[in-house]
């Protein structure tokens with residue numbers, strides 16, 4: 263029994279409560295404490311980090327349809343997971359090399375989580391030994407996560423130790439066939455001292471359902487498969503008797519250009535047909551984020567970077583404070599949804615398609631304008647322009663990742679607007695010059711903006727980029743006006 267009902271407010275951390283009143287306040291303190299390479303390790307993702315950004319975008323593009331005039335005095339975030347009562351449907355995700363953020367490593371994680379009444383994961387590449395973590399808050403639900411870097415005998419030797427140490431479930435991470443290209447590190451020519459054994463990587467690549475079957479057959483503990491991102495694999499997981507499907511794209515750290523995690527949740531919940539519990543992670547950093555996942559059918563939400571910020575800022579107490587604040591936010595949001603509404607109720611959530619369309623339209627508008635003007639300017643100049651546009655996108659991505667993730671979304675839109683406008687204004691200026699020189703009628707067509715977005719609201723919010731491009735034809739053809 264994860265003794266959530268007996269969990270106590272942690273004593274002696276009032277100074278931490280005093281210091282951190284909002285979740286995002288941990289980020290700047292963590293940033294100041296961590297060295298650049300450790301910071302990059304924490305927040306970075308694979309290649310262009312598009313999956314990292316999509317995780318957040320997918321959550322931001324869901325909106326509530328809150329119900330009112332219901333007595334919400336009895337709001338209670340506690341729930342059960344794997345037969346244990348927990349304080350709220352939130353757990354701490356596995357984080358390898360977690361000792362880089364706090365020397366007490368998984369001891370801090372198990373202590374904060376267990377005391378709060380939430381499950382925690384220990385990664386097989388995190389310190390200390392599982393036997394040591396197992397002793398911390400012994401009745402807390404701990405799940406051991408393994409990267410398969412040996413044969414089945416090797417796997418079983420470690421899983422046996424986890425069982426003996428009192429872990430309550432066994433997890434295989436299955437989305438890590440290769441260690442991804444982390445371009446933040448590559449561009450610094452930085453190589454972290456790693457516990458990864460290059461000779462063992464073929465075991466990770468060879469991992470298949472047969473190995474899952476062997477684990478399932480041997481162990482009584484629930485088996486968790488972490489890294490499911492499609493309905494097809496969720497269906498297979500159920501067929502192989504997996505107890506818990508963990509929906510994750512590794513926080514965007516493995517495959518670039520994947521979908522936002524919460525975007526794939528509904529299809530996975532539908533495929534699982536209630537035959538497996540569902541965990542999800544990927545940029546969850548608000549109480550409202552958690553409520554969204556629960557409304558869409560998840561049983562548990564894992565947080566990764568969010569608690570690592572708390573941990574880097576203030577160790578175990580920082581993690582505990584993160585959980586407290588998350589709980590507070592959740593209670594405020596969750597009280598709008600009665601228990602029966604919490605289960606899959608598509609009406610509870612509205613997708614703000616409009617937001618996405620606007621962003622897409624802006625990007626498309628800018629690219630089309632660049633292409634059209636580029637056609638007139640000629641190939642070498644066009645390539646240069648396109649490259650500068652790509653560089654701009656990568657630059658925005660990098661900048662965003664240095665910022666408080668809670669605010670990234672808004673910053674991103676602002677940055678896109680500003681940058682696109684600048685890029686397009688530059689193009690239009692050049693185009694005017696060129697038109698003066700060539701006096702070509704073709705150019706009028708070339709510089710014309712893309713067609714208008716359809717909806718009235720989209721046109722209201724149309725980007726400044728589009729506005730500059732729309733303005734341009736008349737300026738180009740009649741520069742004296």
Ligand SMILES: Cc1cc2nc3c(=O)[nH]c(=O)nc-3n(C[C@H](O)[C@H](O)[C@H](O)COP(=O)(O)O)c2cc1C
Nearest residue numbers: 355356357358385435512513543544545565566567
């Ligand atoms: C620094 C760091 C290390 C990680 N190490 C592991 C690991 O050892 N095993 C694993 O399965 N996932 C690992 N992950 C992925 C997390 O378990 C989780 O899927 C991800 O962080 C969720 O996204 P979020 O950080 O946006 O919340 C790691 C994530 C981070 C940020």
